Amino acid sequence: MAAPSPRLRKQLSAPGLLQTIRRCFEQVPEHRNERNQIPLADALMSGLAVFGLKYPSLLKFDEAYNEGVIRHNLNTLYAVERAPCDTQMRTILDPVDPAELRPAFRAVHRQVQRHKALEPYRYLDGYYLVSVDGTGQFASGAIHCAECCRKTVKGQIRYYHQLLGAVIVHPDLKTVLPLAPEAITRQDGMRKNDCERNAAKRLLTQLRGDYPQLKWLVVEDSLAANGPHLELLRALDLRYVIHVKPGDHEALFAAVQEQLVTGTCQEWEYTDAQGVEHGYRWVNALPLNKTHPHLQVNFLEYWEIDGDQQRLFSWITDIELTPDNVEPLMRGGRARWKVENETFNTLKNQGYDLEHNYGHGSQHLATVLALLMMLAFLVDQVQELGCRLFQAARAHCRSRTSLWERLRALFTGYYIPDWKPLWEAIATGHVPAVLAPNTS
Numbered sequence: 001m002a003a004p005s006p007r008l009r010k011q012l013s014a015p016g017l018l019q020t021i022r023r024c025f026e027q028v029p030e031h032r033n034e035r036n037q038i039p040l041a042d043a044l045m046s047g048l049a050v051f052g053l054k055y056p057s058l059l060k061f062d063e064a065y066n067e068g069v070i071r072h073n074l075n076t077l078y079a080v081e082r083a084p085c086d087t088q089m090r091t092i093l094d095p096v097d098p099a100e101l102r103p104a105f106r107a108v109h110r111q112v113q114r115h116k117a118l119e120p121y122r123y124l125d126g127y128y129l130v131s132v133d134g135t136g137q138f139a140s141g142a143i144h145c146a147e148c149c150r151k152t153v154k155g156q157i158r159y160y161h162q163l164l165g166a167v168i169v170h171p172d173l174k175t176v177l178p179l180a181p182e183a184i185t186r187q188d189g190m191r192k193n194d195c196e197r198n199a200a201k202r203l204l205t206q207l208r209g210d211y212p213q214l215k216w217l218v219v220e221d222s223l224a225a226n227g228p229h230l231e232l233l234r235a236l237d238l239r240y241v242i243h244v245k246p247g248d249h250e251a252l253f254a255a256v257q258e259q260l261v262t263g264t265c266q267e268w269e270y271t272d273a274q275g276v277e278h279g280y281r282w283v284n285a286l287p288l289n290k291t292h293p294h295l296q297v298n299f300l301e302y303w304e305i306d307g308d309q310q311r312l313f314s315w316i317t318d319i320e321l322t323p324d325n326v327e328p329l330m331r332g333g334r335a336r337w338k339v340e341n342e343t344f345n346t347l348k349n350q351g352y353d354l355e356h357n358y359g360h361g362s363q364h365l366a367t368v369l370a371l372l373m374m375l376a377f378l379v380d381q382v383q384e385l386g387c388r389l390f391q392a393a394r395a396h397c398r399s400r401t402s403l404w405e406r407l408r409a410l411f412t413g414y415y416i417p418d419w420k421p422l423w424e425a426i427a428t429g430h431v432p433a434v435l436a437p438n439t440s
Contacts, residue, residue: 006427011115012386014052014077014419017379020111021048022079024104031095038082043092044101046083047369049074050358051376053411054351054404058086058358064412069438073416086359093368094361098183101371105180106210108378112177117386121170121177124319124328127217127239131169131176131339132203132224134184134196137161137370138357145362147185149193161185161366163354164199165374166207169219169338171331175385176342178378179207183367196223201232208236217241217319219336222248225316227292234318241317241333244299251289252316256299259283268323277305280330282321302330347377351404389420392427413438 010016025041032040046061055061062085064070074080084092112118123129137160144150144159151158162184168177182203184194200220207216218233218240225242233240246253259265260281269279281301287293297316304311315333319325347354358369383390397403406426414435416422425431 006388006392008389008420008423009115009387011111012117013383013390013423014379017108017111017382018045018048018078020107021045021104021375021379024101024107027103028096028100032092038084038088038092040092040096042080042082043084043089044096044372045078045080046074047089047093047372048376049078049080049083051352051373052078052379053408055408056353057356058089062086062089067412067438068440069415070412073411076417077411077419077422090359090361090365093359094363094365096364096368098364098367098371101368101375102180102206102210104375105178105378108375108382109177109179109211112382112386115386117382118168118177120173120385121168123170123332124217124325125215127215129169129171129217129219129332129335130166130179130207131219131336132164132166132200133221133336133339133344134162134164134199135340135344135354137163137354138360138366140357140360143357143360145360145366147183147364147367149184149186151193161370162196163370164196164203165339165343166203167339167343169335169342171335174342175381176338177381177385178343178374180210181371181374182206183370185367197226197229200224200229204232204236204238208238215239217332219333221336225249225288227288227295230288230292230295230297230318239318241315241319241329241336243333243336244314244316246314249289252286252297252299253314255286256281256283256301259286266321266323268326275306277303279303279305280326282326284321288316300326300329300333302326343377346400347373350400352377389423389427393423396427396429410435 022041022045025044028040030040050058050061065083074083121128139158139160141156141158148159164182164184166179182199184196184199186194216238218238220242222243222245225244265281265283267281271277282299284298285296286299288295288297298321299316300321301314317329352373360366384394394403397406410422410425414437416435421432421434425435
């Protein structure tokens with residue numbers, strides 16, 4: 001007797017998540033006046049499907065859509081009644097304000113929280129770690145729009161877009177949960193380039209507004225270790241663990257050395273079962289720098305010695321350091337890399353193709369498509385976190401790229417009534433009878 005199929009947890013898998021997103025898309029203001037047009041929600045869901053199915057381009061998606069099986073499956077799986085061609089999709093999505101897509105991220109996260117799937121991310125007295133960092137999204141010497149940042153390299157203008165990402169992380173969990181990213185682009189009416197610091201102000205202010213009840217512990221790189229940013233975090237009631245470097249904070253590291261000389265710096269060392277030495281050094285209530293002496297920070301240093309290999313890390317935090325919390329704070333600070341490794345690296349190299357130019361437009365298209373890609377990634381991550389049937393499909397395929405290839409093969413080769421038999425087919429390696437083959 002065959003073992004029962006793992007359960008599809010609807011609200012934490014594609015059916016429930018896409019239904020929630022569709023409801024949000026139906027609230028996005030319509031910017032067109034024509035009659036008998038493709039609904040904006042259908043265009044947005046079609047864009048989401050491109051990234052959910054990991055199509056390499058809008059053109060490939062458009063070519064596939066001409067087949068009846070694709071139209072059928074877009075309807076049954078993504079609730080798309082009328083999908084646009086690639087040119088129509090670009091035209092329809094270009095004027096959409098990217099801010100109108102934020103509610104979809106909020107709705108998915110509230111769904112995750114409501115079904116207790118966010119609980120495993122609670123860390124250190126009930127905080128949620130959110131790792132924030134920027135990445136490149138687009139660069140060209142010719143293609144550009146009004147929102148492109150610009151720089152001159154050897155006399156040639158380069159146009160580019162960047163993205164500031166924010167993801168909920170946990171040191172013990174590989175799965176990350178992305179929040180709505182913030183585009184680093186020229187803002188309306190601005191002639192100067194945007195920058196990561198300005199984008200961080202917008203993102204963190206929105207974070208506190210979107211999730212006012214949650215306790216956040218923000219982990220960032222050394223770019224964030226400056227007075228105005230720390231004052232912003234304090235004003236928003238956001239705690240922090242931020243990487244610092246000796247070259248950027250000479251006064252701070254000099255103050256630590258003074259504490260070492262006077263013997264008021266606390267230390268703790270131990271050797272683990274593998275013979276690796278671990279060391280902690282910490283001081284509370286030091287001035288950030290000479291420019292902002294009123295900003296008191298707590299300094300934590302950690303080193304790891306394994307034979308001839310030695311690694312050294314240092315952070316500042318507004319959480320008082322004690323022998324009981326220096327290790328979890330160190331691990332939280334090092335979890336910052338998950339925004340790079342588990343997020344940006346995945347989006348660039350495992351089927352999503354973040355840096356590919358899916359379409360640029362003249363207004364907001366590049367940013368809208370980037371947000372749809374991040375939303376598709378969020379759906380995948382929630383399923384990986386909370387749906388056993390998706391987990392079984394993922395395990396059967398071993399790698400993400402193999403999973404996406406199998407997903408597209410079934411999507412184009414069979415008439416699929418809903419997500420459950422699709423994931424079952426991938427998880428078991430056997431196509432159930434309910435999936436009718438495409439014989440056209």
